[in-house]
Amino acid sequence: MPQPMIISIDVMGGDHGPAVTIAGADLELSRRPDVRFVLYGDEAVARPVLERYPRVAAASTFHHCDVTVAMHDKPSVALRQGRWKSSMWRAIEAVKRGEAAVCVSAGNTGALMAMSKFCLRTLANIERPAIAAIWPTLRSESIVLDVGATVGADAQQLIDFAVMGGAMARALFQVERPSVGLLNIGVEDVKGNEEVRTAGQMLREADMPHLAYAGFVEGDDIGQGRVDVIVTEGFAGNIALKTAEGTARQVGSYLRQAMSRTLMAKIGYLFARSAFERLREKMDPRKLNGGVFLGMNGIVIKSHGGTDMEGFASALDLGYDMVRNDLLAKIQADLAQYHRGRFGARAEGGDG
Structure with missing residues (x-):
């Protein structure tokens, strides 16, 4: 059996929050029994939902977060007020720290992108x-x-x-x-x-x-x-x-x-x-729910904010596949190969 796949989830993200994200995690466990979760959210809101899904509770570690990024928050405001405290930031940070292989959130797209860029940073040669x-x-x-x-x-x-x-x-x-x-x-x-x-x-x-x-x-x-x-x-x-x-x-x-x-x-x-x-x-x-953030030192999946448990499970499944098939390593290798050829061609032209 492969090593467990650890996915960090911003359980507060999306239009429906834990009611969908935790239910989607339960559906994903039925498909991928080797998955484990690190959950970030408001305990007062998320814990009652988590108790209805004992399989998710047994396969998860839950971390309380004081701040939730709203769907209407401006990215700059969310970044300023939500860094280090929000469920979204901490779910991304789990990837940076190596505590999770991929982050999945149904939250505010602009805020998720801004936080991902700030926390994970872009790959070399990616602007x-x-x-x-x-x-x-x-x-x-x-x-x-x-x-x-x-x-x-x-x-x-x-x-x-x-x-x-x-x-x-x-x-x-x-x-x-x-x-x-x-x-x-x-x-x-x-x-x-x-x-x-x-x-x-x-x-x-x-x-x-x-x-x-x-x-x-x-x-x-x-x-x-x-x-x-x-x-x-x-x-x-x-x-x-x-x-x-x-x-x-x-x-x-x-x-x-x-x-x-x-x-x-x-x-x-x-x-x-x-x-x-x-x-x-x-x-x-x-x-086919789930947009993949490409170009950063880590994998982040953006689920549609209005999706249901089936859609959120699809986003989790997409993150699973991207990690199991070494997406980040393939991107890094292909970028390195392209830029070697690009700069090599320039050098040859300069020598002539």
Whole structure:
């Protein structure tokens, strides 16, 4: 049996707090019996919930925290008031101290990113971290980054995102050389802004054995699963993510309305029920819940704030997979290899 996987949880995070985070931990234990938890939260609120889940209580260490970061708190205020005291900070700090392998929180995204950067620090040669999301596609799944950590990105930052996203694809999909595309308004080389075009040229010229650059991709290529990794800056990535989530809910609503409109539609639904169940399963955002913070000296998973226990368990499962498949080591190795080639090429050019 593998060594226990220790996950730190900000149990106060999200719209529902311990009612969801602790219930999700219990569901994760049923799937991954080798998991152990370090829980951080307000004991007066969390302890009564924890007592309803004796399996989680037995597999956990609980630490009381005086401060809870609210979902509406500004990141700067949360960082100033919540450092060293809040459940969010202490859950991240457990990763820094080596007391946990990964941190999971459903709390305030901006505050979680600010605290993670301050506590864990960014990796060498990484100026800005990214949030990577898993995207369901017709082919299987893809990784999209950045989906909200960085508004605007220069060419070098886009390349860093590509390298980190490729390493995540290797860890998650077990693909030795994942394909990577830059999100753009067209596939022609002349399309897009200068930073995207420059990043495309640099990726074509780079020697990266663990990454296959596939060129520019457009918005409709994401759902097609044309590439394993789609790279963009956080403004466009967040809009794309929210649009896809809204479209999925819209389609689901249309189907429910259509299936209940007439008696014949209801009868047809009964005959096609298994197909609709498979469709619902494929479109269920809880199955792919969790954004991975990439570019820091530790792994942090951001769960959707409004998710339920099933969704939070999916975020815990994602953190488990990222650690078991050595995500951080893959990112560090790929970044080091890329920058060795980059600076080596510069040195050769200078010698000439």
